[in-house]
Amino acid sequence: MNDDYLAINAANWDSRAPLHARAYGIERYLADPAALSDVVRFDRALLGDVAGLDTVHLQCHIGTDTLSLHRLGARMTGVDLSGASIDHARQLAADAGADITYVQSDVYSAPQALDHRTYDLVYTGIGAICWLPSIERWARTVAELLRPGGRLFIRDMHPVLNASLAMTVADDHPDRAQQSWISGPGDVTIALEMPYWEQPQGMEWNDEVTYTGDEIVSSPLSVEWNHSLGEIVMAVLGAGLRLTTLVEHDSVPFQPFLGAMTYDPETGEYRLAVRPERLPATFTLMAVKD
C-alpha cells in the first residue's frame, strides 16, 4: 500500500478546493436560501426525509452537499481530510447562516475525531471511497459511527466506471456482422482498462486538471483505489449492517469521458450519449444498523 497516500491526497485536495469553490457556483447557495446541490436533489428520491436526523457527511469536500442536507432539516457534521476544503465549507456555512459542524479528519480516524459520537445517518459519496485503500475498514468505520437504527446512504461512482476509459476503436469487430450497434472504426467507446477489484497498491495519477476543467496549480499527484460492487456489499454486510437498497444508475454528476457523455440539465447529470444502457455510472447503497 502507498504509505504516504494520506499526505499526497490531502495536498491534492487542498490544491483543488479553491478551484472548486469557484467552479461549484457557490453564489447560488447564498442568493437562494432554498437552493440544493444537484447531487442532493438526485439523491432525495432514495434518501427520503432527513429532517431532524443527526447526520455525519464523510468526505464532505467544500460543503455544498452538506449545506443542502442541512437545508432539508438534517443536523449536519461534515468530515474531510483536506484542511482547505474544510475552510471553504466553514466559510460557506457561515455566509449562508447555517449551523454546521466541520471536523478535519481522515475517514478511518473519524470516530476518534468525533469523540465517538454516533449518528442516525452516515451520508457519503460522489468520489469518496476511491480515495480509501480498504473498503472493509471503511465499512467498519461507518458501522462504528452509526447508532442502532441508524443508516448508511452512499451514492458513489460505480466501480465499472472507475475501471473504464474512453478510447477510439481501431478495427471492425467480427461480431458487428451480427450486432450492428457494436462500435466501429473511429467511434469512441468505453473500455475496461483499470482494475475493477481492490488492489493492495493504489493507482497513482499526476493530473494537472481537476474534474471541473480547472487547472490544479500545485500538487497534481493523487492515489486512488477501486472497490468492486461485490467487495462493497460484502464489506457492508461484514461490518454487521443490513443491506436495504442497491440501485445502479446510468448517470453521474460530472463528466468522466469527454466526448462520450451528454449533459441532462434536468438532473445535472451526465450519461453516455450512445447506448447509455452499456454503463453503470453510479450506484446507491443503503444499509441499516439493527
Ligand SMILES: C[S@@+](CC[C@H](N)C(=O)[O-])C[C@H]1O[C@@H](n2cnc3c(N)ncnc32)[C@H](O)[C@@H]1O
Ligand atoms: C470528490 S470529493 C467528494 C465529493 C463531494 N461529494 C463533493 O463534490 O462535494 C472527495 C473528498 O474526499 C476527501 N478525502 C480524500 N481522502 C480522504 C480521507 N482519507 N479521509 C477523509 N476525506 C478524504 C477529499 O479531501 C475531498 O474533499
